[in-house]
Amino acid sequence: MTVEHPSERLVSRYARGEVDIPADEVWAVESHLESCAVCRARLADVVEGSTAALVQAVWTDLEPQLTPKARPRWNPLRGLAGWTTPAMVPWLVMTTAVTLVALLFDRFARSPDNEVSVVLLLAPVLPVLGVAVSWAKALDPMHEIVASTPRAGLYLLLRRTVSVLLVVIPTLLFAGSGTSTALWLLPCLAFTTGTLALGGLVGVTRAAAGLIAVWAAVIIAPSVAMAQPSFALHHNGLPVWGALFVLGALVVAVRRGAYADLGAHR
Structure with missing residues (x-):
C-alpha cells in the first residue's frame, strides 16, 4: 500500500503557521504526522531552518546595538554624580556658598576682639547636614528603587x-x-562617623539633627556669647576628637548589619 505524504510546500506552510490553510488539509497533515516519522523529520528540518533564519534576522538587527563602543574618558564630576542624589546637588552648592561667606566674615567682618572663627564653628556640622540630606527619604525621589538594590x-x-x-x-x-x-x-570627621554610628540606632536624619542641636547648644552658643573659642576648638581637645572619630568608625563597622534595611534607617 502506497502512503501519500504531504507536499514540501504544504509542510513548509504548516511549519510557518499560515492561517489560510484549509482546515481539512491541516487536519490531514496533523493526522499523517502522528504516524509518519519521515514527515516529522521533514517538519523538524523546516522548523529548524525557519528558526535559524529568524534568529539570524534578529541578530542582524541587534548586533550594531550590542557592539561595545569606545569607553568615554573618566570624568570625576560624572563619577561623583553617580554617588549622589538629586537632593544633594543644591545642598552641596549651598554648603560651598555658606563656607565662603564664613570665610569672608572671618577675614573682613570679625572684630579684632572676637577670637571665634565662624569656619571652625560650622566645620563639624556641614558634612553632617549633607549626610542627613542624602539620606532623607522625603528628599530622595528614587528611594523605592534604591531601597530594593542589593x-x-x-x-x-x-x-x-x-x-x-569630597566636596x-x-x-x-x-x-x-x-x-x-x-x-x-x-571634629568634622568625628561628627560624620558619629552620625553614621547613631544612625544605625535612631536613623541617620534623626542622629544628624540631634548632634547639630547639641553642637549648637554646647559649642556655638557659648563661643558666640563669650567671643572666645570653646574648649572643644582648642588643640587640647584634638585627642578627644580623634578618639570619637575612631569610636564612631568602630561602631559602624561592628554594627554594619544594622544598615541592611535602608528604609528603617532614614
Whole structure:
C-alpha cells in the first residue's frame, strides 16, 4: 500500500503557521504526522531552518546595538554624580556658598576682639547636614528603587557620605587655610562617623539633627556669647576628637548589619 505524504510546500506552510490553510488539509497533515516519522523529520528540518533564519534576522538587527563602543574618558564630576542624589546637588552648592561667606566674615567682618572663627564653628556640622540630606527619604525621589538594590545598606550610606566629604573637605581646607587643619578636620570627621554610628540606632536624619542641636547648644552658643573659642576648638581637645572619630568608625563597622534595611534607617 502506497502512503501519500504531504507536499514540501504544504509542510513548509504548516511549519510557518499560515492561517489560510484549509482546515481539512491541516487536519490531514496533523493526522499523517502522528504516524509518519519521515514527515516529522521533514517538519523538524523546516522548523529548524525557519528558526535559524529568524534568529539570524534578529541578530542582524541587534548586533550594531550590542557592539561595545569606545569607553568615554573618566570624568570625576560624572563619577561623583553617580554617588549622589538629586537632593544633594543644591545642598552641596549651598554648603560651598555658606563656607565662603564664613570665610569672608572671618577675614573682613570679625572684630579684632572676637577670637571665634565662624569656619571652625560650622566645620563639624556641614558634612553632617549633607549626610542627613542624602539620606532623607522625603528628599530622595528614587528611594523605592534604591531601597530594593542589593547594596542599599551600609555600602550605599558610605558612598553618599564620601561624596559629601569630597566636596566639603576641600572647601573647608580652602576656607580654613589660616588655622590649623586638625582643629576643623578632626571634629568634622568625628561628627560624620558619629552620625553614621547613631544612625544605625535612631536613623541617620534623626542622629544628624540631634548632634547639630547639641553642637549648637554646647559649642556655638557659648563661643558666640563669650567671643572666645570653646574648649572643644582648642588643640587640647584634638585627642578627644580623634578618639570619637575612631569610636564612631568602630561602631559602624561592628554594627554594619544594622544598615541592611535602608528604609528603617532614614
